[in-house]
Amino acid sequence: MKNDDLKRPKFTKVSDYVFEIPKSYVKGMLVPARVYADKRLLDQMDTRVFEQIANVSSLPGIQEHSLVMPDGHSGYGFPIGGVAAFDPEDGGVISPGGIGFDINCGMRLILTNLKVNDIKNKIKELVDGLFSAIPTGVGNSSRLNINREEFRKLAENGSRWAVEKGWGYEEDLKGTELNGFADWADASKISEKAISRGLKQIGTLGSGNHYLEIQQVKKENIEDEKIAEKWGIFPDQIVIMLHTGSRGAGHQIATDYVQRFSALSESKNGIKVNDKELVCAPFLSDEGQDYYKAMGCGVNIALANRQAITHAVRQVFSKVLKRSPDKLGMELLFDVAHNRASLERHSIGKSEKELLIHRKGSTGSYAPGRKEIPRKFRKDGSPVIIGGSMETGSYLLVGSAGSEDTFSSTCHGSGRTKSRSQARKSTDGEKLFNDMLKKGVYVKSASWAGLAEESGDSYKDIDSVVDVIHSAGISRKVCKLLPLGNIKG
Amino acid sequence: MSYRFLKDLSKSDVAVEIRAKSAKEIFGESAKAFNGIIVKNPQLIGNSIKKKFFVRGSTMEDRMFDFFDKLIYYKDVHSILFSRISIEPGTDKLRRIEVKTAGSIIDAGKLRPIVDIKAVTMHKLSVVEKKGAFTATVVFDV
Numbered sequence: 001m002k003n004d005d006l007k008r009p010k011f012t013k014v015s016d017y018v019f020e021i022p023k024s025y026v027k028g029m030l031v032p033a034r035v036y037a038d039k040r041l042l043d044q045m046d047t048r049v050f051e052q053i054a055n056v057s058s059l060p061g062i063q064e065h066s067l068v069m070p071d072g073h074s075g076y077g078f079p080i081g082g083v084a085a086f087d088p089e090d091g092g093v094i095s096p097g098g099i100g101f102d103i104n105c106g107m108r109l110i111l112t113n114l115k116v117n118d119i120k121n122k123i124k125e126l127v128d129g130l131f132s133a134i135p136t137g138v139g140n141s142s143r144l145n146i147n148r149e150e151f152r153k154l155a156e157n158g159s160r161w162a163v164e165k166g167w168g169y170e171e172d173l174k175g176t177e178l179n180g181f182a183d184w185a186d187a188s189k190i191s192e193k194a195i196s197r198g199l200k201q202i203g204t205l206g207s208g209n210h211y212l213e214i215q216q217v218k219k220e221n222i223e224d225e226k227i228a229e230k231w232g233i234f235p236d237q238i239v240i241m242l243h244t245g246s247r248g249a250g251h252q253i254a255t256d257y258v259q260r261f262s263a264l265s266e267s268k269n270g271i272k273v274n275d276k277e278l279v280c281a282p283f284l285s286d287e288g289q290d291y292y293k294a295m296g297c298g299v300n301i302a303l304a305n306r307q308a309i310t311h312a313v314r315q316v317f318s319k320v321l322k323r324s325p326d327k328l329g330m331e332l333l334f335d336v337a338h339n340r341a342s343l344e345r346h347s348i349g350k351s352e353k354e355l356l357i358h359r360k361g362s363t364g365s366y367a368p369g370r371k372e373i374p375r376k377f378r379k380d381g382s383p384v385i386i387g388g389s390m391e392t393g394s395y396l397l398v399g400s401a402g403s404e405d406t407f408s409s410t411c412h413g414s415g416r417t418k419s420r421s422q423a424r425k426s427t428d429g430e431k432l433f434n435d436m437l438k439k440g441v442y443v444k445s446a447s448w449a450g451l452a453e454e455s456g457d458s459y460k461d462i463d464s465v466v467d468v469i470h471s472a473g474i475s476r477k478v479c480k481l482l483p484l485g486n487i488k489g
Numbered sequence: 490m491s492y493r494f495l496k497d498l499s500k501s502d503v504a505v506e507i508r509a510k511s512a513k514e515i516f517g518e519s520a521k522a523f524n525g526i527i528v529k530n531p532q533l534i535g536n537s538i539k540k541k542f543f544v545r546g547s548t549m550e551d552r553m554f555d556f557f558d559k560l561i562y563y564k565d566v567h568s569i570l571f572s573r574i575s576i577e578p579g580t581d582k583l584r585r586i587e588v589k590t591a592g593s594i595i596d597a598g599k600l601r602p603i604v605d606i607k608a609v610t611m612h613k614l615s616v617v618e619k620k621g622a623f624t625a626t627v628v629f630d631v
Contacts (some may be wrong), residue, residue, distance in 0.1 A: 046497070046500065048497070048498070048499075073500040073501055074498075074499055074500050074501070075499060075500075075501050075502060075612075076499060076502060076610040076611075076612030076613075076628050076630070077610070077612060080500075080501050097610075097611075097612070101607065101608045101610070101630045102607065102630070137597065137602050137605070138527055138528070138564075138595060138597065138602035138603075138604070138605045139564070139568045139595035139597055139602065140597070141568070193562060196562070196565075196566045197562065197565045197566055199566075200565075200566075201565070206605065206607075207602070207604050207605040207631070208604055208605065208607075208631045247607075248561075248565040248607060251561075251607040251608040251630065252562075252608075254608065255558055255608050255609070258610075258611060259554070259555075262551075262611065275611075275612060275613075276611035276612065276614060277610050277611045277612035279611070361501075416500040416501050417500070418500070419494070419496040419497075419499070419500050419503075419504075420502075420503055420604065420631070421494035421496055421503070422496050424603075446597070446602060447529075447601065447602050447603050447604070449529060449601075449603040449604070450602070450603055450604050453604065489605070
C-alpha cells in the first residue's frame, strides 16, 4: 500500500508528553503508535515520521505499540527515533531497517581528571592531534593492520578483542554495554564483502553526523549532583564524547540481509510490508537467526571501532599533555548503542515476555536494577549519552522508572529538522567554523560542506528534546556537556 | 545535472531523483549522482582504472540496488570512484547486466569530499519508465 498522500494523524493525548496514533490511521496497523513529544516538537515532526511508524505498527508480532522518541525524524524503513517490540513466540520479526544500517552506532564518554584551565591553551593542539591520529571522512583508511582472520575474531569479540590487542583496559569492558561484546555473534554469518569493507575502517570515525568532541562540565549544568559524583563527574571537568558505529562492514551486513530477506519475505514467510526497507523475517526462522548472529558481529565491529578510537584519544592526550592516560584519569564512563535489536524481558499486560526490542536512533535507558545494566551502574540506572549538535551541547542522563513504558528506550540525539541539502544551502561551512571559533569551539573537519550539514540550526533544540524524556520520566538529567573542540568527518 | 535532491523524502539521509533518456543511460546518470553526493568536484574524477562487474536482479529496482552496492564496494575497498559507466545495448533487459567502468583513486585534495554514502536503501526505491525515458528515486544512507 502507498501512503504518499497521508495526512497527519488525529492524535489522542495520553499525557502531556505522549500522543497516540490510532490503528485506523493506516490500513494493516496491528497496534497503535505512540509519539513522545511536547506539542511544539510534535508539530515539528514531518508527516513521513508518522507514516513510517504506522508501517512499523503493521509488522507481525509487534506488541502493545510502536514508539517515536522526541528526536524522531524521517529515515528509511523505521523513522529515526523509532522503537518496536516483537514477540518471537508470536511470529515476531527481525528487520535490518528497524535497527539501522550502521549497526550498533552509539556513543562513548571518556572521563578525565582535567579541568578546563588545564587545557584551555591546548585545545587546538589536542583537536589537531586527534584529527591526525583518527582517520575521518571519505576515503581515509585505518592505519591498523588487520587481516581477514583477525577481523573475524574482532567480529565475535568486540571490545574484548581490542583490549586483548592492548588498545584499552579490562576496566573499559565493565563500562561497556554487554561487557564489551555480543556473545551471540557468529562471523560465519557475515559476507566476505562485509569483511573487505571493514578491514580498512577499524579505528576510523567516518563522516555524516559522526564526531569526537572535547567537552566541559559547567557547575550550573550539573542537575543530579549525587549521580554525577558517583560517576566521577565534577564542575569544570574535561570529558571526551565519541559518536560512531560499525562503519562499512555494518552497512554491508544490513545490505546483504535486506537483499536476502527481500527475496524471501513474501514468498516464503508470507509477510507483506508497506515499505520495502521494512523487509523482515520471523526471528525464529533460519534467516532471522542468521541475521541476528550477523547483527551481533556488527555490534562487535562497532564496539571494537570505538575501543580503537578510545586508545588513539588516550595516546593523543598523553602526548600533548605529557602524562600517561592513567595520570590523566582517562577512564571510560560508558559506551551505549542507539542502533540495535536486543532480546529483553518486559511486562506485557500481566505477564512478562522475552521480546526483541528494535531501537533505531534510540538509546537503551534502563531503570535501576535491570540486568542489562553493567553491575557498577545497576543500582542507579543505566547511563544514557545523548549527543547534540556541535553548536548546542550534549547530555548525560540516567535511566529511570518511566522507561518501563518505552521498552527501556529513550531518545538518541536532537533530531534533524533540515535535510542535508537544505542545510548546505542555508549554511556556509567556513563561516560556521569562524563563528564557532568566536564562541570558543575549535572544529576540525574534513569538509566545509560536511560541516554545514551539521550546523546547530539543522537540528531540533536539544534542551526541548531532553526536557520531554526527563519530564516523561524515561531518563533523568545528570548534566549537560558543552563543546570546546570537535573533529568531524 | 541529471539528478536533483528530494528534501522531503528523508531528513537524515540523502534522497535523489535521477533522470535519463534510456535504460542504458540511467546507470551512468546514477553514477554521476552518486559521485556528486560524495565529492564537490566529480568532474575531476579520472578514468585510468578500468573495472568490469555484473549487476543482477529480477527487477530494474533490484538491479539498481545491486549497482549502487557495487559502487559502494569499490569506493570502500579500493577507494575508487568511477567517471565512466558503459552498459552493452540491450543487456538491461536481462537479469544480469555487464557493467564496464573507468575511474580513479579518490584524491581528497582534488575531489573535496562532502559526505560518504555508506549504503543504498530500498526505501521508496523506484525506477519508472515513461515513453522510453527513465526516472529513478533512491535514498542513500550517509
